[in-house]
Amino acid sequence: MSTRITRTALGLSAGFLIWAAHFTLIYALTAVTCSRGYIGVGTLRTSLFAATVVALILTFAVLPRALKPRSGRTLSFLGETGALVAGLAMIGILWNAVPVLFLPVCR
Amino acid sequence: MEAPTPAKLPNPLPRPPNELARLEEAWRLPTGLRWLTVVNNSHIGILYIGAALLFFLLAGLLAVLMRIQLAVPGNTLIGHELYNQLFTMHGTMMMFLFAVPVVEAMGILLLPNMLGARDLPFPRLSAYAFWAYFIGGLVFFTSLFAGLAPRSGWFMYPPLSSSAYSPGINADFWLLGIGFIEISAIAGAIEIIVGILKTRSPGMSLDKLPIFAWAMLIFAFMIVFAFPAVIVATLLLELERAFGWPFFIAEKGGDPLLWQHLFWFFGHPEVYIIFLPAAGMVSMIVPTMAGVPLIGYRLVVLAILGTGFLSFGLWVHHMFTTGLPSLSLGFFSAASMAVAIPSGIQVFAWIATFASGRRIQWTTPTYFVLGFLFIFTLGGLTGVMVAMMPFDWQAHDTYFVVAHLHYVLIGGMVFPLFAAFYYWAPTVSVRPLSEKLGRWCFWFLFAGVNLTFFPMHVTGLLGMPRRVYTYIPGLGWEIPNLISSLSTGLIFTGILIFLVDLCLNFRPFRENAGNVWNAGTIEWLPASTYQTRSIPIVRSREPVWDQPGLAEDVANGRYYLPGTVTGGRETLITSPVDAEPQYVLTLPGNDAKPLIAAAFTAAFFMLLTVKFYAIAVICGVIALLTVIAWMWDCDPSWDGPPAAIGGGLQVPINVGGQMGHAWWATVVLVLVTGTAFTCLLFSYLFLWLSKPGIWNASPLPELSWAFTTAVVYLAAWAALHYAGRTLARGGSAHPFLFTFAAVLVSTAAASEAYGHWQAGVRPHATAYGASVFALASFQIFLALTLTVLIVFSVARYVAGRTTESRRASFDTTALLFRATAVQGLVALALIHGFPRALPS
Numbered sequence: 001m002s003t004r005i006t007r008t009a010l011g012l013s014a015g016f017l018i019w020a021a022h023f024t025l026i027y028a029l030t031a032v033t034c035s036r037g038y039i040g041v042g043t044l045r046t047s048l049f050a051a052t053v054v055a056l057i058l059t060f061a062v063l064p065r066a067l068k069p070r071s072g073r074t075l076s077f078l079g080e081t082g083a084l085v086a087g088l089a090m091i092g093i094l095w096n097a098v099p100v101l102f103l104p105v106c107r
Numbered sequence: 108m109e110a111p112t113p114a115k116l117p118n119p120l121p122r123p124p125n126e127l128a129r130l131e132e133a134w135r136l137p138t139g140l141r142w143l144t145v146v147n148n149s150h151i152g153i154l155y156i157g158a159a160l161l162f163f164l165l166a167g168l169l170a171v172l173m174r175i176q177l178a179v180p181g182n183t184l185i186g187h188e189l190y191n192q193l194f195t196m197h198g199t200m201m202m203f204l205f206a207v208p209v210v211e212a213m214g215i216l217l218l219p220n221m222l223g224a225r226d227l228p229f230p231r232l233s234a235y236a237f238w239a240y241f242i243g244g245l246v247f248f249t250s251l252f253a254g255l256a257p258r259s260g261w262f263m264y265p266p267l268s269s270s271a272y273s274p275g276i277n278a279d280f281w282l283l284g285i286g287f288i289e290i291s292a293i294a295g296a297i298e299i300i301v302g303i304l305k306t307r308s309p310g311m312s313l314d315k316l317p318i319f320a321w322a323m324l325i326f327a328f329m330i331v332f333a334f335p336a337v338i339v340a341t342l343l344l345e346l347e348r349a350f351g352w353p354f355f356i357a358e359k360g361g362d363p364l365l366w367q368h369l370f371w372f373f374g375h376p377e378v379y380i381i382f383l384p385a386a387g388m389v390s391m392i393v394p395t396m397a398g399v400p401l402i403g404y405r406l407v408v409l410a411i412l413g414t415g416f417l418s419f420g421l422w423v424h425h426m427f428t429t430g431l432p433s434l435s436l437g438f439f440s441a442a443s444m445a446v447a448i449p450s451g452i453q454v455f456a457w458i459a460t461f462a463s464g465r466r467i468q469w470t471t472p473t474y475f476v477l478g479f480l481f482i483f484t485l486g487g488l489t490g491v492m493v494a495m496m497p498f499d500w501q502a503h504d505t506y507f508v509v510a511h512l513h514y515v516l517i518g519g520m521v522f523p524l525f526a527a528f529y530y531w532a533p534t535v536s537v538r539p540l541s542e543k544l545g546r547w548c549f550w551f552l553f554a555g556v557n558l559t560f561f562p563m564h565v566t567g568l569l570g571m572p573r574r575v576y577t578y579i580p581g582l583g584w585e586i587p588n589l590i591s592s593l594s595t596g597l598i599f600t601g602i603l604i605f606l607v608d609l610c611l612n613f614r615p616f617r618e619n620a621g622n623v624w625n626a627g628t629i630e631w632l633p634a635s636t637y638q639t640r641s642i643p644i645v646r647s648r649e650p651v652w653d654q655p656g657l658a659e660d661v662a663n664g665r666y667y668l669p670g671t672v673t674g675g676r677e678t679l680i681t682s683p684v685d686a687e688p689q690y691v692l693t694l695p696g697n698d699a700k701p702l703i704a705a706a707f708t709a710a711f712f713m714l715l716t717v718k719f720y721a722i723a724v725i726c727g728v729i730a731l732l733t734v735i736a737w738m739w740d741c742d743p744s745w746d747g748p749p750a751a752i753g754g755g756l757q758v759p760i761n762v763g764g765q766m767g768h769a770w771w772a773t774v775v776l777v778l779v780t781g782t783a784f785t786c787l788l789f790s791y792l793f794l795w796l797s798k799p800g801i802w803n804a805s806p807l808p809e810l811s812w813a814f815t816t817a818v819v820y821l822a823a824w825a826a827l828h829y830a831g832r833t834l835a836r837g838g839s840a841h842p843f844l845f846t847f848a849a850v851l852v853s854t855a856a857a858s859e860a861y862g863h864w865q866a867g868v869r870p871h872a873t874a875y876g877a878s879v880f881a882l883a884s885f886q887i888f889l890a891l892t893l894t895v896l897i898v899f900s901v902a903r904y905v906a907g908r909t910t911e912s913r914r915a916s917f918d919t920t921a922l923l924f925r926a927t928a929v930q931g932l933v934a935l936a937l938i939h940g941f942p943r944a945l946p947s
Contacts, residue, residue: 005304005683008313016416023420027438034432035796038946074685077314077405084409092417092445099437106432 014062015089022055034106041105052097062086116665117753126670134637144697146230152216158241159209166200178592180580190576191258198261204244210384211295214323220630223308225638225678228768231701236294238705247284257281265355270348282345283716296330297775304683310645311686322387325415335783337373352870352877360801360874371422379418385523393457395626396473397464403456413449427499443494471545475526478553482518507567513560533620544608555597562587627652633662641666672750690762691750704733742915763915773919777926784930791878805875812862813939820931823851842901849897856890882934889927896920
C-alpha cells in the first residue's frame, strides 16, 4: 500500500478515528456492564468519564501536528482540514459523553 | 504543478494526421446488437441511470396503489396480503434498486470526465455490476406477479421473516435477490475509490478535487464498511431459513436484536450513502448557478468526512423502543443530533455561495436545488425531533417516521437528482432538456411532495401506525390520508412531464450540447466517447474559469496523451495525493463476457431462491468460467517502449505491484471481507452477551485442535511466502508452492470446522453452534475462493502470462490470502480463547 496515501488518509481522519474508538468503547463497556455486571455502576461511570478525557486529550494532540506550517497548498489544505476534523471530533466526543451526566446507567 | 503557458503546453501543433482517427477508432461505439457489449463508462452510466429510473417508476406505482387503498377508511381495493407485498417491495426497490444505484450511476457517468480520465479503471466490472443489477432487479420485481414478493417490510425483521412466520420463498427472494445486488454496489464502490484516487488529471491534487468527487470517495468507503453488515445479516437469515441455524430464534440462544443491530449498522449509513452524492452534486451546481466558487470548500470537505464517520454511530436510533439501557440509547441520541452539524455546514455553504453570486442563473437546476434546501431542511428538523429518545418512543413505527424519511430522502436525494439531470444533460445529450417543461416538472413535484407527505406528520402524531392496509373512521385520520392520496397525482404528473421532456429532448450517444451554463469544472470540456481529446493539467478548482483557452487547447490535443500509444483504449494513472503522472493504463474495449457472466450470476441466485439447485449450480459454474475467461486477459504485458505522453514525459505502460490498480482494488476488497468478518465476530460476541447460558453449556474442542489449526494457517503463510520468492527468482517450484499454500489454507479452514463438529457442536442446535460455524464457514468460503484464484494464477504462470515482472495475479491473491490467514487466527483466538478466559 503506497504509504503516502495511507499517512495522508490517517492524518486527515485521525480525529474521527479517535471519536470512533471512544464511541465503540463507551458503548461496549456500557452494554457489557449492564448485561453482566463485571464492574459496578460507579466504576462504569468513572471509566466512561476517563475514556472521554483520554479521547479529548488525544484529539487535541492531533492539532499541533496538523497545524504545523507546510510547504505547498496541498499539504496546507490537508493539515488544516485534519485540524478541522479534530475540532469536530472533539465536539462529537464531548456531546456523546454528555448523557453520562444525566441519565441513569442501566435502567 | 504550474500550469504551462501556451508556448510550454505538453504537445505542439500540428498534431500527426491520423492521431485523432486512431483515438476515435479505439473508442468507437459498437453498432447493432453488439451494442450490448459496451463497457465505456459513458454508455454504461446512461444505461444504469435509465434502469434506476425504471425501478423508481415501478416502485412509485406501487406507492400509488398503496395511497389509493389508504385514501378512505375501510377500503377494500387491496387486501392485507397484497398490501404487505406492496410496501415491502416499494421500500426495497426504492432503497436498493433506485436510490443507491442511481447515485452510483451518476458517479460512473460523471466522474471520469470530472477527473480528466478517459474511463473508470475497471470498465468490465462496471458493465458486470450494471447487468447483474438490471437483470436481477427485473426478476425480483416480477416476483410480485407470482404472489411471491417478500412481505415482511423492507427491513425484514425476524422472527416475522424467519421460516416459522414466513414459510414459502417470498423472504428468500429478498435475501438472495438483494444480497447479490449489494455485491453489485460494492463492485461499483471499488471502482469509484480506485478511479478517484488514481486516474485524475495531472495537477488535480486533493485540495483541488471537485466536491462531487470528495462526496463519491467517502460514499464509496461508506459502502465498503456498511454493506458487508447487511450481506452478513442476509446470509445469517438465509442460513436460518434454509438450514435451521438459529441466529435469531430466542429459544435456541439466538436474538432478534442481532438482526436489528446488523441491519441498522448498514441501514443508517445507507441513508447517508444516498444523501452524500446528492449533496456533492448540489455543491457542483450551486457555484455554477451563482457564478462564483463554492464558499467554504475546506469546511464542506470536513462536512463530508464528518457525515461519513458520524453516520456509523447512529444506528441504534432505529431501536429506541427495544428495551436497551437508557444510557446506551442516550449515546445514540447524542450522536444523532451531532450528525446534523455536517449537514448544516453544507447548507450554510450553499446559502453563502448563492448570496455571494453576482448574477444567479434562475434555471431548472436552481429551482430544484432551492426545493431540495426547503424539503431536506424540514426533513432534517423532524430528524432532530426523532433523535430525541422520548419523542421517538411515541413516534416510532407511526406515519411521523414515514413523513420524516420521505422528506429527507425525496428532498435530500430526488430533488438534487433532478437538478443534476437538468444540469448535466448537456454533457451527454445533443440538446439540453427543456427549461419550460423543467419548471412545470419542478412545481408539480414540489407541491406534490409537500402535500403528500406533510399530512403524514399529522396522521403519525394522531397515532396512525406504519404498514397498516386500512384504518377505521373516527380517529381524525381521514382528511390527512385523503389529501396525501390525492396529492400523489401531482407527483405522478410531475414525473410524467419529466418523461415527456426526456422523450422530446434527450439525445445521448452523439455530440453534446456543451458548456451551456458556463460552468468551471472540467467535465464541461469538449468530449466524445474518449472523453477529452487530451488530458489537461489543472491548476485550480475551476480550471475552465481560471485557465483561459483550456477548452480549445484540450480539444486540439495540446495536453497529455492526445492519441493512443498502444492503439487501444488507455487512461493516465496519477499519484493519489498530488496527481503526478505515474503510468498509462490500457483499458479493455467492448466485451460480451461481463453481460454473460452477469446473466448467469443472476440466474444462479434466482434459481437458488426457487430451489432448482442443480441448474443453479450449473449457472454458477458457467458464470465463474466466464469471469475466468475475462480475467485471463488481465495484466497484459507491453513489450514496446514507454509512452511519451507529452511535455518530455515518458511513463511506463501497465505497472503492477503496489502502484497498480489491481492491487488497490484488492486492498478495498480486503476491507470488505474484513468488515464482514468483524460482523461475524460481533454476532458471536453479541449472542454471548445476550444468552450466556447457551455459551456456558456448549462444548469446546480441546485446545490442541486450535493449536493445530493455527500451525496449519502459519504453514500456509510460509508456503505463500516461498511461492512469492520463487516467482521473483523465476524458479520452477512456484506453481507447486502456490498450490500447496492453497491446500494448506483450505485444510486449516476445514480443520477448524471439523474440530467443532467432533466436539459435538452442531450449527442447527444452538445459536452458539450457529455462530461458531458461521465463522468457520466464512473461512472455508474464503479458502475455496483462494483455491480458485490460485489455480487460475498457476495456470497463468504455466501459460507464461504471469512472470517475475508481470505478477499482479500472484500479488493480489497473496494479499487476500494473508488477510484470510489473519482472520483465521483471530477467529481461533476468539472462539477458543474467549470462553476459557471468561470469569465464570
